[in-house]
Amino acid sequence: xxxxxxxxxxxxxxxxxxxxxxxxxxxxxxxxxxxxxxxxxxxxxxxxxxxxxxxxxxxxxxxxxxxxxxxxxxxxxxxxxxxxxxxxxxxxxxxxxxxxxxxxxxxxxxxxxxxxxxxxxxxxxxxxxxxxxxxxxxxxxxxxxxxxxxxxxxxxxxxxxxxxxxxxxxxxxxxxxxxxxxxxxxxxxxxxxxxxxxxxxxxxxxxxxxxxxxxxxxxxxxxxxxxxxxxxxxxxxxxxxxxxxxxxxxxxxxxxxxxxxxxxxxxxxxxxxxxxxxxxxxxxxxxxxxxxxxxxxxxxxxxxxxxxxxxxxxxxxxxxxxxxxxxxxxxxxxxxxxxxxxxxxxxxxxxxxxxxxxxxxxxxxxxxxxxxxxxxxxxxxxxxxxxxxxxxxxxxxxxxxxxxxxxxxxxxxxxxxxxxxxxxxxxxxxxxxxxxxxxxxxxxxxxxxxxxx
Numbered sequence: 001x002x003x004x005x006x007x008x009x010x011x012x013x014x015x016x017x018x019x020x021x022x023x024x025x026x027x028x029x030x031x032x033x034x035x036x037x038x039x040x041x042x043x044x045x046x047x048x049x050x051x052x053x054x055x056x057x058x059x060x061x062x063x064x065x066x067x068x069x070x071x072x073x074x075x076x077x078x079x080x081x082x083x084x085x086x087x088x089x090x091x092x093x094x095x096x097x098x099x100x101x102x103x104x105x106x107x108x109x110x111x112x113x114x115x116x117x118x119x120x121x122x123x124x125x126x127x128x129x130x131x132x133x134x135x136x137x138x139x140x141x142x143x144x145x146x147x148x149x150x151x152x153x154x155x156x157x158x159x160x161x162x163x164x165x166x167x168x169x170x171x172x173x174x175x176x177x178x179x180x181x182x183x184x185x186x187x188x189x190x191x192x193x194x195x196x197x198x199x200x201x202x203x204x205x206x207x208x209x210x211x212x213x214x215x216x217x218x219x220x221x222x223x224x225x226x227x228x229x230x231x232x233x234x235x236x237x238x239x240x241x242x243x244x245x246x247x248x249x250x251x252x253x254x255x256x257x258x259x260x261x262x263x264x265x266x267x268x269x270x271x272x273x274x275x276x277x278x279x280x281x282x283x284x285x286x287x288x289x290x291x292x293x294x295x296x297x298x299x300x301x302x303x304x305x306x307x308x309x310x311x312x313x314x315x316x317x318x319x320x321x322x323x324x325x326x327x328x329x330x331x332x333x334x335x336x337x338x339x340x341x342x343x344x345x346x347x348x349x350x351x352x353x354x355x356x357x358x359x360x361x362x363x364x365x366x367x368x369x370x371x372x373x374x375x376x377x378x379x380x381x382x383x384x385x386x387x388x389x390x391x392x393x394x395x396x397x398x399x400x401x402x403x404x405x406x407x408x409x410x411x412x413x414x415x416x417x418x419x420x421x422x423x424x425x426x427x428x429x430x431x432x433x434x435x436x437x438x439x440x441x442x443x444x445x446x447x448x449x450x451x452x453x
Contacts, residue, residue: 014046020084027080027359028073029352034340037064038081041313041338045085045260048311060310063295063335065268065325066317068342071401074317078264081315087260088118088253094316095270097287107290111300111307114261118253119304123244130243137242138235142228143168145182178229185221186234250304261312265291269318272327288329295335345401350387353402354378361409372420374428381432386412389439412438 015023020039021032028035041062048059066074075091082089092110127134147168171177226234271284294300297310316336325339345353354362362378369376378386390404412435416428 014043015084017043020081023084024077024080027357028076029349029356030345031073031077031342034066034073034077034342037338037340038077038315041315042081042085045311045313049259057310060297061313062338063314064316064338064340065336066315066340066342067320067325068317069319069321069344069399069401071399071403072342072345073402074342075264075266078262078315078317082262082264085260085262087262088114088121088257089262089264090114090117091264091266093266094268094287094291097271097290107287107294108300110263110265111257111294111309111312112302114257114263114312115254115302115304115307118257118261119250122249122253122256123246126244126249127240130240134236134239134243137239138232139169139172141235141239142172142182142232145184145231146172146177146180146228172228179227181225181227182231183223183225184231184234186224186226187221254305254307257312258308259311263312263314265314265316267318268316268328269320269323272318272320272323272325285329288332292329292331292335295332344399347384347387347391350390350402350405351383354383354387354405361405365409365413368417369420369428374420374426376416376428377430379429379431382430382435385432385435385439389435389443392443408439411442 017036017039020042021035024035024039041064044059044062048056051059066077068074078091079089090110090113092113097107097109143165147165168177271287294309295314297308300307300309314336325333325336328336354360362376362383366376386405386408390408393408394400394404412430415438
């Protein structure tokens with residue numbers, strides 16, 4: 001069986017911190033201090049790879065705590081950072097974890113999740129590299145199913161058979177045989193149905209049950225008659241599996257998780273204890289103690305192998321309304337040396353968020369209307385009005401930052417998007433009067449705005 005040669009995927013020339021900030025500016029408004037901190041942390045990973053080998057293992061990542069209210073860009077900064085780094089990235093909520101011995105997720109699960117993401121990424125890359133050969137092989141198998149080989153007795157018969165096969169290939173590529181039925185082996189569920197109840201939760205069994213019991217319950221296949229259009233992806237997937245060496249994929253994935261992985265710990269403020277160590281604070285501090293060895297550097301066993309966490313970058317975030325970073329246990333505080341405070345957003349920030357980023361909301365809604373054959377335009381005055389409404393509602397009720405813009409825009413364009421297919425409108429102009437007409441009555445009724453906006 002032919003397999004892909006194992007070649008470690010070399011990282012491209014890393015972006016400089018200034019270039020990273022420029023890239024982040026395309027999606028996130030403001031928060032320059034946070035952008036600078038994550039840009040330096042990302043560049044330092046590239047620098048570490050080029051440090052002398054004797055010193056490389058001693059250079060530890062500078063983990064970061066992003067402090068700020070909800071909706072100011074903490075999660076988006078971490079997500080965009082991972083995309084820039086092309087690194088395995090997982091986002092977990094600290095509140096989902098419980099101290100060892102209690103029902104819930106244990107902290108090791110975030111490292112197992114990171115390994116899964118890394119394996120999926122590397123497998124997808126290797127699959128892309130063998131795409132052409134896998135397509136050719138699956139096509140050959142389809143031809144064999146459509147026109148089984150018959151032992152030819154002479155050269156003339158073999159030549160005639162080959163001409164017929166080429167004609168069939170042309171028809172297949174032209175899509176004229178999509179409904180022709182072929183007989184293929186389809187995998188079926190081979191494991192018996194049963195459930196396991198555990199204090200650690202079903203996902204924390206730590207191993208893939210189907211892999212562990214594979215020898216006891218070997219995979220079964222059944223013969224099915226399928227049209228070519230359904231058989232093709234099945235055969236293609238089988239050929240990709242044959243060409244990709246999963247053992248080498250796992251090796252590369254584990255290395256990538258260990259040296260480039262990023263774990264985003266959201267809502268870390270919710271596990272910060274404050275006051276006497278009684279009641280729920282005991283459990284919170286227990287989670288912190290469980291997190292400590294992971295952040296400091298330890299070995300976590302996953303179904304793909306052991307992952308060392310020494311050089312995984314941890315980015316934590318929290319609002320810290322009722323607590324402060326110093327409420328974390330001292331040892332954990334020491335593992336997050338970089339602390340950055342993100343500023344709250346006002347109406348002027350909302351105007352920029354609505355218009356400047358590549359994925360700005362006005363562009364998103366314009367694309368939705370364009371899909372119906374129309375066009376949606378916002379005047380500058382309308383954008384200012386929308387930003388003002390979002391800021392006003394945030395002041396009146398819970399301040400959810402830029403997330404309020406999604407709610408305001410949905411309410412503003414509700415009728416337009418509902419009636420658009422039948423309305424026949426080609427150009428929809430949203431001006432300040434349109435915004436006031438749609439939202440003023442809600443703003444005047446504070447109880448109504450509390451539930452709608």
